[in-house]
Amino acid sequence: xxxxxxxxxxxxxxxxxxxxxxxxxxxxxxxxxxxxxxxxxxxxxxxxxxxxxxxxxxxxxxxxxxxxxxxxxxxxxxxxxxxxxxxxxxxxxxxxxxxxxxxxxxxxxxxxxxxxxxxxxxxxxxxxxxxxxxxxxxxxxxxxxxxxxxxxxxxxxxxxxxxxxxxxxxxxxxxxxxxxxxxxxxxxxxxxxxxxxxxxxxxxxxxxxxxxxxxxxxxxxxxx
Amino acid sequence: xxxxxxxxxxxxxxxxxxxxxxxxxxxxxxxxxxxxxxxxxxxxxxxxxxxxxxxxxxxxxxxxxxxxxxxxxxxxxxxxxxxxxxxxxxxxxxxxxxxxxxxxxxxxxxxxxxxxxxxxxxxxxxxxxxxxxxxxxxxxxxxxxxxxxxxxxxxxxxxxxxxxxxxxxxxxxxxxxxxxxxxxxxxxxxxxxxxxxxxxxxxxxxxxxxxxxxxxxxxxxxxxxxxxxxxxxxxxxxxxxx
Numbered sequence: 001x002x003x004x005x006x007x008x009x010x011x012x013x014x015x016x017x018x019x020x021x022x023x024x025x026x027x028x029x030x031x032x033x034x035x036x037x038x039x040x041x042x043x044x045x046x047x048x049x050x051x052x053x054x055x056x057x058x059x060x061x062x063x064x065x066x067x068x069x070x071x072x073x074x075x076x077x078x079x080x081x082x083x084x085x086x087x088x089x090x091x092x093x094x095x096x097x098x099x100x101x102x103x104x105x106x107x108x109x110x111x112x113x114x115x116x117x118x119x120x121x122x123x124x125x126x127x128x129x130x131x132x133x134x135x136x137x138x139x140x141x142x143x144x145x146x147x148x149x150x151x152x153x154x155x156x157x158x159x160x161x162x163x164x165x166x167x168x169x170x171x172x173x174x175x176x177x178x179x180x181x182x183x184x185x186x187x188x189x190x191x192x193x194x195x196x197x198x199x200x201x202x203x204x205x206x207x208x209x210x211x212x213x214x215x216x217x218x219x220x221x222x223x224x
Numbered sequence: 225x226x227x228x229x230x231x232x233x234x235x236x237x238x239x240x241x242x243x244x245x246x247x248x249x250x251x252x253x254x255x256x257x258x259x260x261x262x263x264x265x266x267x268x269x270x271x272x273x274x275x276x277x278x279x280x281x282x283x284x285x286x287x288x289x290x291x292x293x294x295x296x297x298x299x300x301x302x303x304x305x306x307x308x309x310x311x312x313x314x315x316x317x318x319x320x321x322x323x324x325x326x327x328x329x330x331x332x333x334x335x336x337x338x339x340x341x342x343x344x345x346x347x348x349x350x351x352x353x354x355x356x357x358x359x360x361x362x363x364x365x366x367x368x369x370x371x372x373x374x375x376x377x378x379x380x381x382x383x384x385x386x387x388x389x390x391x392x393x394x395x396x397x398x399x400x401x402x403x404x405x406x407x408x409x410x411x412x413x414x415x416x417x418x419x420x421x422x423x424x425x426x427x428x429x430x431x432x433x434x435x436x437x438x439x440x441x442x443x444x445x446x447x448x449x450x451x452x453x454x455x456x457x458x459x460x461x462x463x464x465x466x
Contacts (some may be wrong), residue, residue, distance in 0.1 A: 126325035
């Protein structure tokens, strides 16, 4: 009995790989763009500009305080009401990019705050401008705090990408839904789905762990 | 070189500087002492605008420090600042620490900046520690790198905010020795410190601060042997007993 289903599943394997590719495409684009945006927003939130700071802060709070599924629906179903028509794929990428940027923004803010104020004062008093302080003094130190949770956040976001299957993006999760209608062995089908996610996420988990170890011992952080 | 004109500063309701008037001449070494919380750190932090002021004016080398039109980069490049906690950049070697600002602010080419950096570090006796990270150096060595970082910008003024207070006793002297040499070379210096030996030996004038006011300024001989104010006498009696 199981053998029969496994064989059927094997027939669907190319379909699964296509879904895997879609998952990688949606998360990959979102993580890259979301990281850039997240750093930008995080730096703005750590700056002195009150208005921009408040705007970014409010946006991040709204996104963090609402379910991702609802955000995806709003972008896909509700924006068209206002004349913004989006295919499922760009809608998914926009939603996930935004989510990534918001979480990464918070990680970046925490990293920047972890750099002692005296570092900034030392940089200020030698005449470095705002950008030079950030580029040469603050961010290199903040990165040590940012990197481990950043990679951990990537894992969470890749898993969150499964939500976009709800608007018809044929990612691994969607492939699971479609397959289980023909191969009525939920355990097997979604076991395979889970395995595929795990294969992408596990190396990242390992990377995050090893970064954590490296960063906590690391350089020569003496008395600062 | 440095002039305070009726400078007032508040932290919220707390009046930390109450009408400071002070002139420091070129090549003068002035020591500022006083109990903690008297406003002496705030006083020197105002000189390179690490702190704002609410009233009055500070003029450094003909530049008004708290005028929004003042080019702060230019002003700060002229003023070296040494912190109690060193504040070296932990991710950079000693040489990188001292060459960063010359390269970025003064736009000096790397090669030349490194020559200047090497010279500055040799001057503070650390010519053999160019490529060490701060955590590989002792406290006294770190503070000397911090002094070299200031010197490497070729400043006209050096400000010291309790430079030896975070050091173990056996390391204090190596830092004071560097400062003594600087004073001898004619650097304009304001030093906030409790090192009364240094004040007596090196400074031209000693200022005593209490509750945000400059109580007394006098040459060290006079300051230590004939203090005028009761508060100065009380402070000296506490600090000079050991």
